[in-house]
Amino acid sequence: MKILITGVSGGIGLYLVRAFRGEEVWGLARRNPPAKVCSNFSACDVSQWRAVEGVATEVRATWKHLDAIIHCAGTQGAVGEAMTVDPTEWANTVRSNIEGAYFILRAFFPLLGSTQSRSKVILFSGGGASKPRPNFSAYGCAKTALVRLVETLAEEWKQFPIDINIVAPGAINTAMTREVISLGPAKSGREEYARATKQLDSGGDSIENVEVMIRFLLSRQSDGITGRFLSAQWDRIEQLLPARDSLAMSDLYTLRRVASEACKADASPTNHARLDASLTRSHGIAVNESFCHCWLRTHRT
Numbered sequence: 001m002k003i004l005i006t007g008v009s010g011g012i013g014l015y016l017v018r019a020f021r022g023e024e025v026w027g028l029a030r031r032n033p034p035a036k037v038c039s040n041f042s043a044c045d046v047s048q049w050r051a052v053e054g055v056a057t058e059v060r061a062t063w064k065h066l067d068a069i070i071h072c073a074g075t076q077g078a079v080g081e082a083m084t085v086d087p088t089e090w091a092n093t094v095r096s097n098i099e100g101a102y103f104i105l106r107a108f109f110p111l112l113g114s115t116q117s118r119s120k121v122i123l124f125s126g127g128g129a130s131k132p133r134p135n136f137s138a139y140g141c142a143k144t145a146l147v148r149l150v151e152t153l154a155e156e157w158k159q160f161p162i163d164i165n166i167v168a169p170g171a172i173n174t175a176m177t178r179e180v181i182s183l184g185p186a187k188s189g190r191e192e193y194a195r196a197t198k199q200l201d202s203g204g205d206s207i208e209n210v211e212v213m214i215r216f217l218l219s220r221q222s223d224g225i226t227g228r229f230l231s232a233q234w235d236r237i238e239q240l241l242p243a244r245d246s247l248a249m250s251d252l253y254t255l256r257r258v259a260s261e262a263c264k265a266d267a268s269p270t271n272h273a274r275l276d277a278s279l280t281r282s283h284g285i286a287v288n289e290s291f292c293h294c295w296l297r298t299h300r301t
């Protein structure tokens with residue numbers, strides 16, 4: 001496979017580039033990865049259109065097509081209460097995360113969808129997209145926007161052999177975790193600071209689960225699953241597979257306005273469990289409570 005991976009100088013991107021050592025990987029980041037871990041590497045700030053366009057030209061000169069894009073590059077940026085952080089820094093955080101993803105897709109789209117098998121695009125969300133995360137408003141807003149970008153592109157690309165999905169990796173110990181701690185409770189917030197400290201000590205969520213989800217989304221098994229916001233820690237492939245063909249007709253694994261009459265009438269955990277059981281029966285999919293807003297039946301306005 002020919003895979004473009006962004007954010008390969010650290011964290012999840014570096015882990016993935018190592019995991020896909022047997023494939024042809026073109027890595028991007030501003031800093032070099034620690035060792036020669038990918039077949040090709042270009043230093044690039046993904047939030048700069050001209051730079052991304054330049055790398056796309058470079059890649060096109062070598063590779064005629066791409067089988068997959070895994071966009072890991074992202075930054076927490078302006079951390080602190082929204083009404084106290086520097087406005088320019090806040091705006092730059094939102095902009096660089098959204099523009100970075102958009103620029104990568106915009107520049108590399110012509111290389112996708114030109115082979116026999118479907119091309120795969122995977123972005124990363126989480127960190128404030130599935131629920132509010134005080135003190136991380138800029139990052140959370142950007143990560144939520146990326147979910148909507150993915151879903152919109154899945155609609156626009158219906159006629160193309162491309163699947164695009166976005167993954168919440170879980171709480172993975174990386175530089176982002178260490179940043180939350182080094183910023184301290186005053187900026188990160190007491191709860192986030194305590195959670196990150198505990199996470200660093202305990203080892204955090206499983207990065208192997210992230211790899212399993214990414215491998216599934218790159219595989220032909222996932223063909224047709226597109227426009228979904230998936231959790232690497234909570235969503236099970238054996239539950240996704242039977243629902244694969246019906247997912248396109250459902251709101252499962254998407255962001256929707258929650259206004260379920262059943263839920264409004266009774267928002268107790270017992271009712272959540274009942275709704276969960278009923279969805280498990282009808283869709284063969286089990287969901288955890290923190291992702292309930294992604295699956296509850298909704299009224300669209």
Ligand SMILES: NC(=O)c1ccc[n+]([C@@H]2O[C@H](COP(=O)([O-])OP(=O)(O)OC[C@H]3O[C@@H](n4cnc5c(N)ncnc54)[C@H](OP(=O)(O)O)[C@@H]3O)[C@@H](O)[C@H]2O)c1
Binds near residue numbers: 009046096126173175
């Ligand atoms: N770790 C978690 O628990 C967690 C949870 C939810 C979501 N995520 C998401 O998962 C993805 C990977 O996160 P991570 O934890 O691995 O983060 P990380 O350890 O901080 O690594 C981020 C990577 O992105 C690159 N990057 C950042 N801004 C860039 C830019 N403008 N241009 C090019 N490269 C850039 C960094 O490289 P350079 O600095 O060298 O450019 C680095 O390689 C991110 O999208 C993050 O939002 C992570």
